[in-house]
Amino acid sequence: MVKICCIGAGYVGGPTMAVIALKCPSIQVVVVDISVSRITAWNSEQLPIYEPGLEDIVKQSRGKNLFFSTDVEKNVAEADIIFVSVNTPTKTQGLGAGRAADLTYWESAARMIADVSTSNKIVVEKSTVPVKTAEAIEKILSFNSKGINYQILSNPEFLAEGTAIQDLFNPDRVLIGGRETPDGQKAIQTLKGVYAHWVPEDRIITTNLWSAELSKLAANAFLAQRISSVNAMSALCEATGADVSQVSHAVGKDTRIGSKFLNASVGFGGSCFQKDILNLVYICECNGLPEVANYWKQVIKVNDYQKKRFVNRVVSSMFNTVSGKKIAILGFAFKKDTGDTRETPAIDVCKELLRDRARLSIYDPQVTVDQIQRDLSMDKFDWDHPVHLQPMSPGTVKKVSIVWDVYEAARDAHAICILTEWDEFKTLDYQRIFDNMQKPAFVFDGRNIVNVKKLREIGFIVYSIGKPLDPWIKDMPAVA
Numbered sequence: 001m002v003k004i005c006c007i008g009a010g011y012v013g014g015p016t017m018a019v020i021a022l023k024c025p026s027i028q029v030v031v032v033d034i035s036v037s038r039i040t041a042w043n044s045e046q047l048p049i050y051e052p053g054l055e056d057i058v059k060q061s062r063g064k065n066l067f068f069s070t071d072v073e074k075n076v077a078e079a080d081i082i083f084v085s086v087n088t089p090t091k092t093q094g095l096g097a098g099r100a101a102d103l104t105y106w107e108s109a110a111r112m113i114a115d116v117s118t119s120n121k122i123v124v125e126k127s128t129v130p131v132k133t134a135e136a137i138e139k140i141l142s143f144n145s146k147g148i149n150y151q152i153l154s155n156p157e158f159l160a161e162g163t164a165i166q167d168l169f170n171p172d173r174v175l176i177g178g179r180e181t182p183d184g185q186k187a188i189q190t191l192k193g194v195y196a197h198w199v200p201e202d203r204i205i206t207t208n209l210w211s212a213e214l215s216k217l218a219a220n221a222f223l224a225q226r227i228s229s230v231n232a233m234s235a236l237c238e239a240t241g242a243d244v245s246q247v248s249h250a251v252g253k254d255t256r257i258g259s260k261f262l263n264a265s266v267g268f269g270g271s272c273f274q275k276d277i278l279n280l281v282y283i284c285e286c287n288g289l290p291e292v293a294n295y296w297k298q299v300i301k302v303n304d305y306q307k308k309r310f311v312n313r314v315v316s317s318m319f320n321t322v323s324g325k326k327i328a329i330l331g332f333a334f335k336k337d338t339g340d341t342r343e344t345p346a347i348d349v350c351k352e353l354l355r356d357r358a359r360l361s362i363y364d365p366q367v368t369v370d371q372i373q374r375d376l377s378m379d380k381f382d383w384d385h386p387v388h389l390q391p392m393s394p395g396t397v398k399k400v401s402i403v404w405d406v407y408e409a410a411r412d413a414h415a416i417c418i419l420t421e422w423d424e425f426k427t428l429d430y431q432r433i434f435d436n437m438q439k440p441a442f443v444f445d446g447r448n449i450v451n452v453k454k455l456r457e458i459g460f461i462v463y464s465i466g467k468p469l470d471p472w473i474k475d476m477p478a479v480a
């Protein structure tokens with residue numbers, strides 16, 4: 001029986017391995033992690049991450065050919081194929097701080113593989129890494145090889161959270177990069193054989209190592225660039241009376257452009273886009289390409305601008321002060337159908353509002369009180385480390401209450417900010433909410449999900465990203 005071990009039981013390692021186990025009953029899959037609490041959760045009724053459909057597929061294979069364990073070394077030693085799916089955060093200190101990827105966890109996993117292995121291994125890069133990382137890993141393994149043959153493959157993951165299972169069942173493509181040697185090609189074929197259990201052959205792309213590594217960074221940069229492009233247009237729409245949804249629709253109808261990923265928003269979030277673009281920028285700089293670096297940097301600058309612009313709209317609309325005013329925050333996750341808050345725009349928006357001395361009442365159906373408190377008190381980039389290595393007791397942020405009832409969040413509030421596009425926010429009883437709010441009552445829709453006309457009829461002053469402005473907001477001072 002082929003044995004797969006995946007190091008890292010996170011948002012990628014857990015779901016990808018659960019799907020491999022389900023689709024390949026003849027393969028034994030063990031997911032290992034240094035975080036005891038994560039592994040305990042994977043083995044319990046309450047999985048450590050919320051992802052539609054995940055629980056069902058874990059239950060189908062767990063204990064049969066899918067296992068979760070903290071015994072990292074034993075399972076690595078026994079495996080034929082080792083996926084490495086550990087954190088690759090942005091460096092916070094030293095050379096390249098704020099841009100370069102921190103490969104500490106990657107390197108420690110590679111050194112551990114070298115220490116414990118006694119048989120030939122295929123080592124698969126599943127984490128998103130800087131281009132040329134495979135070369136560094138090859139060096140660590142071959143300098144400590146004890147005669148063992150290691151083949152390194154790059155097999156970046158393209159799943160999006162909230163739709164991870166769907167994406168894994170039916171991927172647009174699976175990308176496998178390897179060495180152009182006979183051994184390298186053989187390793188590619190072995191991994192291809194795993195995916196071929198359910199992915200059509202024409203969707204499995206094979207390339208050299210560097211193309212595979214770079215394609216992952218490029219794909220995320222292109223996706224994020226589309227959002228920054230439409231968000232930049234949203235500012236111009238507000239200035240001119242155009243409607244960004246109509247513009248996106250018209251632009252996206254061009255088959256060369258396509259309609260997906262053109263929704264204007266308060267800004268993109270998530271653990272990947274910003275981190276991977278910063279990583280790309282750093283690689284460009286290291287390769288003497290400052291113009292290319294600056295081009296991609298702009299995608300992040302526009303994203304930061306969009307979040308700031310949103311907060312400015314809130315504050316300026318409310319007579320330039322939110323001091324002491326209760327503001328309801330609806331949604332804290334970085335997108336719907338996930339409890340993940342990594343780099344969620346809600347963090348920046350909430351922190352800015354708190355700096356302006358607002359009182360916040362936050363509601364999100366999937367994010368815990370502890371997580372929100374942590375997010376609002378942690379420094380930038382600290383979130384992307386294994387949970388047990390994050391700052392311990394972040395303390396509670398005053399002026400923030402976290403509630404489990406949306407109507408409670410909005411009671412007596414001066415304004416509502418919608419920061420995640422949860423479906424339930426589309427069908428709330430907005431009349432009831434309005435009746436219990438301070439007047440004038442504002443809705444700032446950072447996801448363009450509410451029915452603006454209906455809300456204005458109820459009496460709300462409504463701001464929607466990139467939409468023709470409410471006369472009230474038009475009259476307020478220009479936004480920086």
Ligand SMILES: NC(=O)c1ccc[n+]([C@@H]2O[C@H](COP(=O)([O-])OP(=O)(O)OC[C@H]3O[C@@H](n4cnc5c(N)ncnc54)[C@H](O)[C@@H]3O)[C@@H](O)[C@H]2O)c1
Nearest residue numbers: 008009010011012033034035086087088105127128157386
């Ligand atoms: N989250 C996504 O949607 C997504 C999608 C594609 C790619 N990626 C990339 O995949 C990688 C993992 O992302 P994630 O979201 O799953 O992160 P995560 O933080 O959810 O999971 C990583 C896990 O690795 C564990 N770990 C770290 N060092 C370890 C070690 N030496 N031995 C054993 N376990 C170790 C951590 O405890 C953690 O549980 C990152 O490089 C990320 O950029 C993420």
Ligand SMILES: O=c1ccn([C@@H]2O[C@H](COP(=O)(O)OP(=O)(O)O[C@H]3O[C@H](CO)[C@@H](O)[C@H](O)[C@H]3O)[C@@H](O)[C@H]2O)c(=O)[nH]1
Nearest residue numbers: 157158159160161227261262263265268269270272334335
């Ligand atoms: O039109 C859009 C589409 C998305 N977003 C926002 O962009 C962010 C990222 O969304 P999405 O890409 O759907 O989720 P992720 O889980 O971050 O997935 C991205 O990052 C992963 C990690 O690298 C990749 O594997 C995926 O292919 C890539 O889509 C979220 O805040 C979304 O709300 C918008 O604002 N407008």
